[in-house]
Amino acid sequence: MKDFVTLFTAMDQTTKTTVKTAALTAYFQTASDTDKLWCIALFSGRRPKRSVTTTLLREWAAEVAGIPLWLFEECYPIVGDLAETIALVLPPAKSHEDQTLTHWIDVTKSLRSMEEGEKKETVLAVWDRLSTTERFLFNKLITGGFRVGVSTKLMTRALARATDQDEAALTHKLMGQWTPETTSFEALILTDDPMADLSRPYPFYLAYQMENLDELGAITHWNIEYKWDGIRGQMILREGQFHLWSRGEDLMTDRFPELHRLADFMPQGTVIDGEVLAWKDDAPLPFNALQKRLGRKTVPKKLLAEAPVILHAYDLLELDGIDIREKDLKFRREALETIVASCPADAPIKLSENLAPASWDHAASLRDVSRENHAEGLMLKRLDSPYLAGRKKGDWWKWKVDPLTIDAVMIYAQAGHGRRANLFTDYTFAVWNGNDLVPFTKAYSGLTDAEFRKITAWVKKNTIQRFGPVRQVSPEHVFEIAFEGIQESPRHKSGVALRFPRMSRWRHDKPLQEANTLDDLKQMLAQYG
Amino acid sequence: MADVLTFTDRGIYCPAGDFYIDPWRPVERALITHGHADHARWGHQRYLATKAAAPVMRHRLGDITLDTIDYGDTMQIGGAKVSYHPAGHVPGSAQIRVEVKGQIWVASGDYKTTDDGFSEPFEPVRCHAFITESTFGLPVFKWTPQDAVADQINTWWAANAADGRASVLGAYALGKAQRLLTAIDQTIGPILTHGAVENTNEVLRAQGLELPQTIRVNADLNPKDHPGALIVCPPSGFGGWSKRFGPQSTAFASGWMAMRGVRRRRAADRGFVLSDHADWQGLNDAIRATGAERVFVTHGYTSQFTRWLRDQGYDAHVVSTEYEGETLDAASEDGAAQ
Numbered sequence: 001m002k003d004f005v006t007l008f009t010a011m012d013q014t015t016k017t018t019v020k021t022a023a024l025t026a027y028f029q030t031a032s033d034t035d036k037l038w039c040i041a042l043f044s045g046r047r048p049k050r051s052v053t054t055t056l057l058r059e060w061a062a063e064v065a066g067i068p069l070w071l072f073e074e075c076y077p078i079v080g081d082l083a084e085t086i087a088l089v090l091p092p093a094k095s096h097e098d099q100t101l102t103h104w105i106d107v108t109k110s111l112r113s114m115e116e117g118e119k120k121e122t123v124l125a126v127w128d129r130l131s132t133t134e135r136f137l138f139n140k141l142i143t144g145g146f147r148v149g150v151s152t153k154l155m156t157r158a159l160a161r162a163t164d165q166d167e168a169a170l171t172h173k174l175m176g177q178w179t180p181e182t183t184s185f186e187a188l189i190l191t192d193d194p195m196a197d198l199s200r201p202y203p204f205y206l207a208y209q210m211e212n213l214d215e216l217g218a219i220t221h222w223n224i225e226y227k228w229d230g231i232r233g234q235m236i237l238r239e240g241q242f243h244l245w246s247r248g249e250d251l252m253t254d255r256f257p258e259l260h261r262l263a264d265f266m267p268q269g270t271v272i273d274g275e276v277l278a279w280k281d282d283a284p285l286p287f288n289a290l291q292k293r294l295g296r297k298t299v300p301k302k303l304l305a306e307a308p309v310i311l312h313a314y315d316l317l318e319l320d321g322i323d324i325r326e327k328d329l330k331f332r333r334e335a336l337e338t339i340v341a342s343c344p345a346d347a348p349i350k351l352s353e354n355l356a357p358a359s360w361d362h363a364a365s366l367r368d369v370s371r372e373n374h375a376e377g378l379m380l381k382r383l384d385s386p387y388l389a390g391r392k393k394g395d396w397w398k399w400k401v402d403p404l405t406i407d408a409v410m411i412y413a414q415a416g417h418g419r420r421a422n423l424f425t426d427y428t429f430a431v432w433n434g435n436d437l438v439p440f441t442k443a444y445s446g447l448t449d450a451e452f453r454k455i456t457a458w459v460k461k462n463t464i465q466r467f468g469p470v471r472q473v474s475p476e477h478v479f480e481i482a483f484e485g486i487q488e489s490p491r492h493k494s495g496v497a498l499r500f501p502r503m504s505r506w507r508h509d510k511p512l513q514e515a516n517t518l519d520d521l522k523q524m525l526a527q528y529g
Numbered sequence: 530m531a532d533v534l535t536f537t538d539r540g541i542y543c544p545a546g547d548f549y550i551d552p553w554r555p556v557e558r559a560l561i562t563h564g565h566a567d568h569a570r571w572g573h574q575r576y577l578a579t580k581a582a583a584p585v586m587r588h589r590l591g592d593i594t595l596d597t598i599d600y601g602d603t604m605q606i607g608g609a610k611v612s613y614h615p616a617g618h619v620p621g622s623a624q625i626r627v628e629v630k631g632q633i634w635v636a637s638g639d640y641k642t643t644d645d646g647f648s649e650p651f652e653p654v655r656c657h658a659f660i661t662e663s664t665f666g667l668p669v670f671k672w673t674p675q676d677a678v679a680d681q682i683n684t685w686w687a688a689n690a691a692d693g694r695a696s697v698l699g700a701y702a703l704g705k706a707q708r709l710l711t712a713i714d715q716t717i718g719p720i721l722t723h724g725a726v727e728n729t730n731e732v733l734r735a736q737g738l739e740l741p742q743t744i745r746v747n748a749d750l751n752p753k754d755h756p757g758a759l760i761v762c763p764p765s766g767f768g769g770w771s772k773r774f775g776p777q778s779t780a781f782a783s784g785w786m787a788m789r790g791v792r793r794r795r796a797a798d799r800g801f802v803l804s805d806h807a808d809w810q811g812l813n814d815a816i817r818a819t820g821a822e823r824v825f826v827t828h829g830y831t832s833q834f835t836r837w838l839r840d841q842g843y844d845a846h847v848v849s850t851e852y853e854g855e856t857l858d859a860a861s862e863d864g865a866a867q
């Protein structure tokens with residue numbers, strides 16, 4: 001595994017994309033085909049399943065390290081990573097064995113069918129033959145948690161370089177439901193097979209946050225629609241097979257059975273980019289409803305009736321089996337309209353309407369009321385733009401509505417994980433209810449490292465009480481909390497739950513008493529919940 | 530019998546001798562373990578430190594009333610017998626042994642048990658009660674030998690020099706910087722130093738410590754005249770100050786670099802695991818070697834380390850102090866040499 005460790009270390013040691021790409025390219029030029037295939041699988045989220053429970057691993061590691069389990073458990077949140085904690089507490093290896101990446105993955109897989117005693121013997125023997133970094137990687141493999149700071153995109157670029165292929169074509173090859181067990185490097189990467197995988201989606205085109213409205217030119221060149229607050233999805237109908245992919249490359253077909261009907265109304269060779277929305281009586285339901293659906297792989301009838309979904313169609317990527325992503329948006333939208341129009345009125349699909357505002361001022365006023373329409377803002381798409389892969393600047397912009405904000409008092413602090421393990425970064429916030437402070441949300445992002453360091457120093461000197469890792473601090477600092485939505489939540493003391501809360505400002509200027517109240521939150525709930 | 534040392538909101542106090550050890554509020558008589566800013570503070574009426582620690586303290590604190598003592602010598606202060614013993618942390622650092630009516634307590638300040646080839650090596654002192662730090666008091670901290678770390682730094686420096694990049698190494702101005710300077714291979718290229726580091730170098734050279742030749746970076750210095758250089762600066766020098774050296778690789782040397790998460794957050798290209806504090810094994814070995822039954826745990830992973838010591842049968846207690854251990858900001862330690 002030496003070459004893989006070298007690759008991992010090189011990528012872990014740098015923040016520079018060019019260095020990462022070069023290291024990966026070098027690996028792809030020299031490693032064996034099976035190792036390469038596993039490397040691609042690992043870096044594109046196709047990890048082998050967990051083969052040992054983390055409970056057992058913790059017990060074994062503590063035992064080998066000669067420390068009580070409670071001490072191991074204390075180390076874990078500080079290191080922030082189980083695989084690393086284990087790698088660090090173990091005593092130095094007695095010998096060293098260099099095997100291929102594929103060999104270690106095979107060991108990982110073989111663990112699955114072993115009895116507990118045999119598992120333990122195998123894992124302990126492996127630990128005793130690996131360096132700290134190798135142990136870390138091996139632990140990542142057996143816990144099924146292998147994640148490295150490399151995007152699939154960067155990996156694809158390096159692979160394209162090493163194999164001298166077009167990056168976009170390769171991106172397409174790498175999508176879909178393959179694993180190193182079901183294919184080979186030769187078949188997946190080097191062979192062109194148009195029939196390869198009928199379920200294979202196209203890479204999603206992602207928009208950038210709007211930067212400068214003045215640079216967009218005439219509004220007539222733009223398709224402007226709501227940015228719906230649902231789940232982005234890609235519907236694929238090819239040769240009678242229906243698939244629905246999420247942006248995270250998850251297959252969601254079974255989660256939304258009511259959409260399968262669409263296969264009856266559309267021509268074969270149709271691929272639609274859209275948004276799955278909970279929708280009832282011709283209106284969207286709150287995000288809450290969709291969230292209930294997301295938690296389940298199979299859907300009970302009652303829920304299906306309570307929170308049915310439809311596909312809000314944005315774009316057409318494949319028409320009659322032909323990839324039309326190079327055509328302009330105007331062409332694609334017209335073709336999409338024809339397809340949607342040919343479906344019966346009660347079919348679970350709806351065209352995402354082009355709002356066609358008359359001016360940018362008009363557009364701005366539409367954006368201002370998007371929250372009332374259960375949207376997060378507007379999407380601006382240039383009518384002459386092709387459908388690109390990934391996040392590209394210029395043709396597509398998201399123009400989000402301003403977040404909701406509330407001024408709240410910090411009352412608890414907790415150390416962060418991983419890269420923030422030595423800083424207090426996770427806070428609990430409260431609002432006033434009479435003379436009491438009622439906690440209503442946690443937040444752990446939005447501040448700069450310098451601010452986090454400042455607060456950390458303050459927390460250390462202003463701790464009132466400790467509850468395990470949590471510190472109660474004197475109520476003194478007021479922060480502006482920004483969030484995207486608010487909903488009722490009986491599980492919370494405050495009765496509300498926020499969507500995507502984060503700290504948008506440290507209100508040094510605000511006296512404690514001027515923080516918002518629970519009534520303010522309830523008013524927001526009534527208006528936007 | 531009364532305790533030899535007590536813990537007050539001004540610092541560690543000896544009633545029999547009426548003095549404080551490393552106090553953080555102004556007192557009449559302060560016994561100082563070493564010159565780092567969180568241990569040697571400004572504003573006391575009288576100081577006592579080792580001869581080797583004195584120059585840095587004068588440099589930092591200016592015109593103070595400072596008595597000095599040799600390692601191993603005994604001094605009677607009131608009803609207490611006091612002596613200083615090497616702590617291996619930085620040059621001049623000491624553990625302070627206090628004996629009252631046959632009861633022996635040792636306040637160890639900051640210490641490390643491995644020999645860095647530069648500071649006076651740590652010497653265990655037998656005692657009844659031992660006050661220990663716990664900066665790295667968790668079993669995840671295990672230091673690799675200094676030679677191996679020096680090899681890593683040399684390899685990194687040589688590779689940068691070959692690729693035409695400057696090597697910018699962040700380390701505390703007092704202790705870590707000089708330890709690195711003596712450990713690395715000086716033949717790889719020229720060594721440049723940030724003013725904060727060079728000021729401390731000058732103080733230490735003047736007291737007879739041997740350091741390799743270094744070039745102070747000032748406004749007149751043209752980085753182009755020193756290709757393939759290693760630049761040693763406080764961690765705050767990354768980015769802004771170090772821009773003048775053009776294409777560069779940055780690295781940070783600290784015990785915290787043992788954790789991948791911290792390494793990545795520092796946004797330096799490399800992290801070398803090197804600390805002037807004891808690792809898990811070092812702390813445990815040091816405590817065992819004192820033969821003490823009572824242990825007081827100051828700055829660091831106090832609650833975890835104390836519980837561990839209790840599990841091992843020690844009468845251990847957490848003591849809250851205002852010492853800081855090895856901070857990643859190093860704001861206080863940068864101040865040490867200015």
Ligand SMILES: [Zn+2]
Binds near residue numbers: 563565639
């Ligand atoms: Zn120190």
Ligand SMILES: [Zn+2]
Binds near residue numbers: 565568638852853854
């Ligand atoms: Zn200290």
